[in-house]
Amino acid sequence: MQLPHVTPRRFLRITQVTVVLVVLNVVTGAAVRLSDSGLGCPDWPTCSRTRLTPALALHPVVEFGNRMVVVVLCVAALVTVLAALARAPRRGDLTGLSAGLVGGIVAEAVLGAVVVYSKLNAYVVMVHFLVGMALLTVAVVLALRAGRAAADSPPVRMVTPGTVRAGRLVLAVLALAVAAGTATTGAGPHAGGKGAKRVPVPLADMARLHSGIVLVVVALTLGVLALLARQGAPTRVLDRGRVLVGAMLAQGAVGYAQYFSHLPPLLVGIHVFGATVVWSAMVWFYDGLSRHRPEEAPPTAPAGGTPAPARRAGGGPAPVPGEAPAPWPEPARR
Numbered sequence: 001m002q003l004p005h006v007t008p009r010r011f012l013r014i015t016q017v018t019v020v021l022v023v024l025n026v027v028t029g030a031a032v033r034l035s036d037s038g039l040g041c042p043d044w045p046t047c048s049r050t051r052l053t054p055a056l057a058l059h060p061v062v063e064f065g066n067r068m069v070v071v072v073l074c075v076a077a078l079v080t081v082l083a084a085l086a087r088a089p090r091r092g093d094l095t096g097l098s099a100g101l102v103g104g105i106v107a108e109a110v111l112g113a114v115v116v117y118s119k120l121n122a123y124v125v126m127v128h129f130l131v132g133m134a135l136l137t138v139a140v141v142l143a144l145r146a147g148r149a150a151a152d153s154p155p156v157r158m159v160t161p162g163t164v165r166a167g168r169l170v171l172a173v174l175a176l177a178v179a180a181g182t183a184t185t186g187a188g189p190h191a192g193g194k195g196a197k198r199v200p201v202p203l204a205d206m207a208r209l210h211s212g213i214v215l216v217v218v219a220l221t222l223g224v225l226a227l228l229a230r231q232g233a234p235t236r237v238l239d240r241g242r243v244l245v246g247a248m249l250a251q252g253a254v255g256y257a258q259y260f261s262h263l264p265p266l267l268v269g270i271h272v273f274g275a276t277v278v279w280s281a282m283v284w285f286y287d288g289l290s291r292h293r294p295e296e297a298p299p300t301a302p303a304g305g306t307p308a309p310a311r312r313a314g315g316g317p318a319p320v321p322g323e324a325p326a327p328w329p330e331p332a333r334r
Helices: 008-034 058-086 092-117 122-146 161-187 203-231 235-260 265-287
Strands: none
Touching: 008 058, 008 092, 008 122, 008 265, 058 092, 092 122, 122 161, 122 265, 161 203, 161 265, 203 235, 235 265
C-alpha cells in the first residue's frame, strides 16, 4: 500500500504533538504516585482480573487514565513512524528516531507492568521515570531535527569548541541532578500506595544531595552564559541560555517551596512538570550551540503547471538555482 506523501512541515507538527504527549505521560504518571493510585488497577493491562476498565473511584480512574495516555502516545508514535516513512524526502535519521520512540514506549509499558506487579517498588518506579525522561529526549531531538536539513549537512558552529564541551558538561550534570531528584522522591512519602518499598536513605540527606547538584548545574550554566557573552555569541544562542536559566530558577523555587511546606502533592506535581521543562530547555539550548541549515521543501506545481519555487521547510524561499545561497554566520572565535 502506497502511503500518502507527508510534507516536512506536516511531519514537524506531528513530532511537536508527540513531545506534548510524552510530557503528559510523565506528568500523569506522577499524578498516579502523588494521589496514592499506584495500585488503583492491581492488574495489567486490564484494570483488574474481572474488569477491563476501572470502577468509578478516584484511584482506579487516575491509574487507568495514565494508561490511556500511554495508549494515545503509542498511537502517536506509530503515526510518527508512518509519517517518517511517507515523508518527502525520506530521511534515515528521522525514521530511526521515530522507531526509537516506539521502542521507548514499549519499554515504558513493560516497566509499568513491573511497577504494578512489584507493588510499587521505589527502584522500579525510579527506572520507569528515567526511561520516560529518556523518551522525552528522543522526542525533543526528533522535533528539532525535523525542522532542519539532513544530518549529513554539516552544521555551522556558533561558539568555540571549548564552549560546546562546557555545554556537554552542563547536560551531564543536569542528568545527574534529575537522577538524584528521582531518588529523593523515592525516599519521600509519596510512594503511590500503602506498603510500597522506599529508598532506605533519610529524605533530608537525599534532598541536600539533590539540591547541591542542582546548585552546581545552575552555577555551570551561568558560567557558560557568561562565556558566551564574552565571546560575542549570537543573540539567538544567548536567548536560549537565558530561557534555560529562567526555567532552572523557577524549578529551584518550586523545589525549595515543596520541601519546606512538607511536600504537598500539588507542588510536587508542578516540580515534576518543571523537570520536563528544564530538561527540554537544556536539550534545546545545547542544540542551539550549532546552526543547522533549514531543509528545502520539494517544489510543487500549481494549477497552471509551472513549478513553484522551492521553499525551506521552516518557511521562506530557497536559493534560486544559479544564485549563491545566503551565507550563514561564521562561528564565534576567541
